[in-house]
Amino acid sequence: xxxxxxxxxxxxxTAVSSHQVEGNNTNNDWWEFESQGKVKNKxxxxxxxxxxxxxxxxFQIIKEMKNNAFRFSIEWSRIEPSLGIFDGSSIEHYxxxxxxxxxxxxxxxxxxxxxxxxxxxxxxxxxxxEKTVDYFLxxxxxxxxxxxxxVRYWITINEPNAYAFASYxxxxxPPQEKSLLKMITVLNNMVKAHAKAYEIIHEIIPDxxxxxAYNVMIFDPINPSSFFDKKIQNFLxxxxxxxxxxxxxTGKFSAPFKKExxxxxxxxxxxxxxxxxTRLHVGFDIKTFPFFVKLYVPENAEKSDFGWEIYPEGFxxxxxxxxxxxxxxxxxxxxxISDAKDEKRPKYLLSHLIELHRAIQEGVKVxxxxxxxxxxNFEWAEGFSQRFGLIEVDFKTQERRWRNSxxxxxxxxxxxxxxxxxxxxxxx
Ligand code: BGC
Numbered sequence: 110x111x112x113x114x115x116x117x118x119x120x121x122x123t124a125v126s127s128h129q130v131e132g133n134n135t136n137n138d139w140w141e142f143e144s145q146g147k148v149k150n151k152x153x154x155x156x157x158x159x160x161x162x163x164x165x166x167x168f169q170i171i172k173e174m175k176n177n178a179f180r181f182s183i184e185w186s187r188i189e190p191s192l193g194i195f196d197g198s199s200i201e202h203y204x205x206x207x208x209x210x211x212x213x214x215x216x217x218x219x220x221x222x223x224x225x226x227x228x229x230x231x232x233x234x235x236x237x238x239e240k241t242v243d244y245f246l247x248x249x250x251x252x253x254x255x256x257x258x259x260v261r262y263w264i265t266i267n268e269p270n271a272y273a274f275a276s277y278x279x280x281x282x283p284p285q286e287k288s289l290l291k292m293i294t295v296l297n298n299m300v301k302a303h304a305k306a307y308e309i310i311h312e313i314i315p316d317x318x319x320x321x322a323y324n325v326m327i328f329d330p331i332n333p334s335s336f337f338d339k340k341i342q343n344f345l346x347x348x349x350x351x352x353x354x355x356x357x358x359t360g361k362f363s364a365p366f367k368k369e370x371x372x373x374x375x376x377x378x379x380x381x382x383x384x385x386x387t388r389l390h391v392g393f394d395i396k397t398f399p400f401f402v403k404l405y406v407p408e409n410a411e412k413s414d415f416g417w418e419i420y421p422e423g424f425x426x427x428x429x430x431x432x433x434x435x436x437x438x439x440x441x442x443x444x445x446i447s448d449a450k451d452e453k454r455p456k457y458l459l460s461h462l463i464e465l466h467r468a469i470q471e472g473v474k475v476x477x478x479x480x481x482x483x484x485x486n487f488e489w490a491e492g493f494s495q496r497f498g499l500i501e502v503d504f505k506t507q508e509r510r511w512r513n514s515x516x517x518x519x520x521x522x523x524x525x526x527x528x529x530x531x532x533x534x535x536x537x
Contacts, residue, residue: 113466114526120216120477121522122178123171123499124443126223126267127187129486130160137186138231139224139489142283152492158484159507164206170500170509171483172213175522179210180322180442180479182220182267186227189248200255207259218442218479219260220322221249221306223267224282224489235284236273236295242302249306253313263317264382264442265306268324269299270353271384281490289400293364300356304374320382321357322442325350325431327388327423331405337393341402345391354381358435380476381435384443385427385461387417415447415495419457425464432473439473441465445481447488447495454499454514455535462527480518484509 128134133156143153160167171179187199210217222245226235230244249265266272276282277292286292303321310317328345330338348364356362360375394403410418424444432439446457462478469475485498493504499515502508517535521527 110529111524111526112529112532113463115466116469116475117525119475119525120178120440120479121518121525122176122180122215122218122477122479123174123483123518124180124218124479124481125160125483125486126182126220127184128154128157128182128223128225129482129488130158130181130484131184132156132159132161134184134186134225136190136228137184137225138228138235138283141228141231147283147285148490148492149494150492152487152494154487156504156507157487158502158504161202163507165209166509167483168206168209168213168215171215174499174515174519176215176518177522178216178218178477178479179483180218180220180264181206182223182264183252184225185222185230185245185248186225188252189227191227191229192244193247195251200252204256204259207256211259216262217260218262218264218440219256220264220267221245221252222265224272231284236298237277237291239298242298242305245302246305246309250309250313253310257314261314261316261318262440263310263319264322265303265310265319266299267322268384269296269303269321270349271324273299274349290366293366296353296364297362297367297369300353300362300374301371303357304371304377307377308373318379320378320380320440320442321353322382322384323354323431324384324386324443325427326386327420327426328391329388331390331392331403335392338391341391341393345389345402354431354434378435378437380438380440381431382440382442383427383431384481385424385441386444386446387413388420388423389418411453413446413448413453413457415491417447419446419453421457421460421464424461425468428465428468428473428475429471432468439475441475441478443479443481445497447497449496451501451512451514454512455517458514458517458521459527459531459535462521466527 273292273295277286280287330342332338352364357377360372362369390405392403448454482497484500485496485502488495501510
């Protein structure tokens with residue numbers, strides 16, 4: 110018996126990004142960063158999952174998983190290796206990938222920017238430089254014209270908020286800046302890039318469905334009755350969860366250091382892509398200069414290998430909250446857990462889907478769920494140490510092995526819902 114049935118035509122899929130799975134993306138800023146020994150254990154993405162060559166095998170796995178959707182990204186540095194020069198063989202390669210998905214009746218969700226930039230873009234100042242907006246749009250126009258008959262669902266930018274945060278405020282990702290002003294500048298440029306890309310995509314494909322993949326965090330105050338902890342919570346919520354999204358809903362960019370009317374940004378999503386993983390407890394700490402922000406995960410919380418708190422209820426809260434704000438259909442573009450032994454993932458998967466189901470029951474229009482990730486891959490600054498895959502990858506042999514969670518996910522996709530058996534087995 111199916112206990113939690115999902116709507117007809119629901120998209121069940123997984124997500125990956127080019128740099129994390131393809132291998133040998135030698136022409137982008139991440140490759141450069143890795144080559145300088147900046148990733149944990151000095152790892153480099155190298156061949157990654159060799160997905161560039163093994164995509165047929167991987168798509169076959171997706172088919173066996175009974176999925177009807179797959180999210181991946183196009184690598185800008187392959188398509189446009191230097192300014193204004195487009196590489197025909199890479200364009201053809203992605204065309205083959207898209208046709209191969211279509212032949213298997215798998216709906217592609219295509220991301221145009223997922224954290225990496227061509228080296229030539231980085232050299233010109235990356236997303237701090239306004240000109241990058243125009244560069245990006247030329248690339249977008251080219252790609253969308255090439256693939257217009259193969260792709261309906263587009264994601265312009267993956268997690269502009271997380272990208273700006275990690276690369277320009279926290280100094281974790283290239284170019285390792287630590288400046289609130291720079292972070293805001295990058296967000297501002299990315300909003301403009303998204304809004305204009307939205308327009309371009311719709312000129313070429315009138316019925317396209319366009320969004321961003323938006324990383325949403327739950328921030329809870331460490332001490333709910335502390336005035337200062339709540340101030341910090343509000344500050345982070347605005348900075349991380351709201352500024353970008355508000356701009357593409359209202360056309361008004363309102364951030365520390367910068368307020369700007371960007372009328373053409375108003376109403377530039379057709380659905381909202383949500384990436385949800387975890388919650389952070391936040392508070393005021395006089396010792397952490399310059400922002401006095403303490404980020405904290407309670408000792409006794411259940412955590413992933415990454416140390417991220419497992420908080421399924423947050424998924425429901427996030428989906429409800431952003432549905433109220435956006436009033437457009439939602440697609441979960443990422444949700445998943447780093448868990449090499451696959452001990453916690455079955456429960457993570459089921460409990461999160463049940464929370465999503467609860468939101469759907471209460472009237473939220475959710476069109477699909479794309480799990481992060483299909484397979485273990487190159488987890489950015491953490492290298493290969495964090496394992497998010499439903500499929501385990503042996504990076505020495507490139508062998509793919511099904512994790513139990515992969516089989517569970519197959520069962521869910523096949524039934525378009527969660528059965529009593531799965532609940533009995535994994536949630537009791
Ligand atoms: C990113 C992925 C990443 C995942 C897990 C998301 O923020 O879009 O690229 O692998 O989180 O950290």
